[in-house]
Amino acid sequence: MSKIAVLGSGQVGQVLADGFLKHGHEVMRASREPAKLEKWKAGAGAKAHTGTFAEAAKWGDSVVLAVKGTAAEAAIELAGVQNLAGKTVMDATNPIADGGPQNGVLRYFTDINESLMERLQKKAPDARFVKVFSCVGSALMINPKIPGGPPTMFIAGNDKGAKAEVQKILDQLGWETADMGTVEAAHAIEPLCILWCIPGFLQNDWMHAFKMLKVG
Numbered sequence: 001m002s003k004i005a006v007l008g009s010g011q012v013g014q015v016l017a018d019g020f021l022k023h024g025h026e027v028m029r030a031s032r033e034p035a036k037l038e039k040w041k042a043g044a045g046a047k048a049h050t051g052t053f054a055e056a057a058k059w060g061d062s063v064v065l066a067v068k069g070t071a072a073e074a075a076i077e078l079a080g081v082q083n084l085a086g087k088t089v090m091d092a093t094n095p096i097a098d099g100g101p102q103n104g105v106l107r108y109f110t111d112i113n114e115s116l117m118e119r120l121q122k123k124a125p126d127a128r129f130v131k132v133f134s135c136v137g138s139a140l141m142i143n144p145k146i147p148g149g150p151p152t153m154f155i156a157g158n159d160k161g162a163k164a165e166v167q168k169i170l171d172q173l174g175w176e177t178a179d180m181g182t183v184e185a186a187h188a189i190e191p192l193c194i195l196w197c198i199p200g201f202l203q204n205d206w207m208h209a210f211k212m213l214k215v216g
């Protein structure tokens, strides 16, 4: 069991923090204003802690980045590049542009030949980034029960050891893992969120996940 820092006071931060606690990990959840997480901490048990982005990044054996996409680079700066060095950073962010969807289709502030995770990896070159949790809604992140499942979590990152750590966590959380390769594969994984959200915006259907089907 490990110490996981969860940078994010939103829905994804809460769901992942609760999921990690359920599986026996110790969690520090972080915000620019940690006081707003006190209520969560009070109900989350003895292994739940709160702190600033920098305190959590320093404390964790590994780190989850679950902040607004437009703020991800700022959050890495607040966490402290030196505090992330050598650590696995599970990057759940998507580069969603402000302004909302058009006919159900979100707009990104990155283009198809780059990704947010590459920007983050450049900003913190010694952190071991792994794209994960970005291609499914928070309601299904922890031990999803879906007919035809388990669903597939697409991951990518440069460090094989970091991806092995993430795969172990995904095994606990009830996911099948598909490793798509190095950081550049985030070009392909991040836009899956756009596709995943379309049934939500058009039909209010948010309860689905991707699965990779294979012959043999």
Ligand SMILES: NC(=O)c1ccc[n+]([C@@H]2O[C@H](COP(=O)([O-])OP(=O)(O)OC[C@H]3O[C@@H](n4cnc5c(N)ncnc54)[C@H](OP(=O)(O)O)[C@@H]3O)[C@@H](O)[C@H]2O)c1
Residues within 6 Å of the ligand: 007, 008, 009, 010, 011, 012, 013, 030, 031, 032, 033, 066, 067, 068, 069, 071, 074, 075, 078, 092, 093, 094, 095, 096, 133, 134, 135, 136, 137, 138, 139
């Ligand atoms: N919602 C989902 O189901 C889902 C699924 C997959 C992936 N994602 C991705 O996961 C990420 C988190 O989503 P979410 O819905 O949980 O929350 P969110 O509302 O997108 O983000 C909330 C977090 O962003 C931080 N933040 C906002 N502005 C900031 C700034 N200027 N500087 C530093 N930090 C800032 C907030 O920090 P403070 O605590 O300090 O306010 C808070 O921790 C997003 O990138 C989203 O695309 C979401």
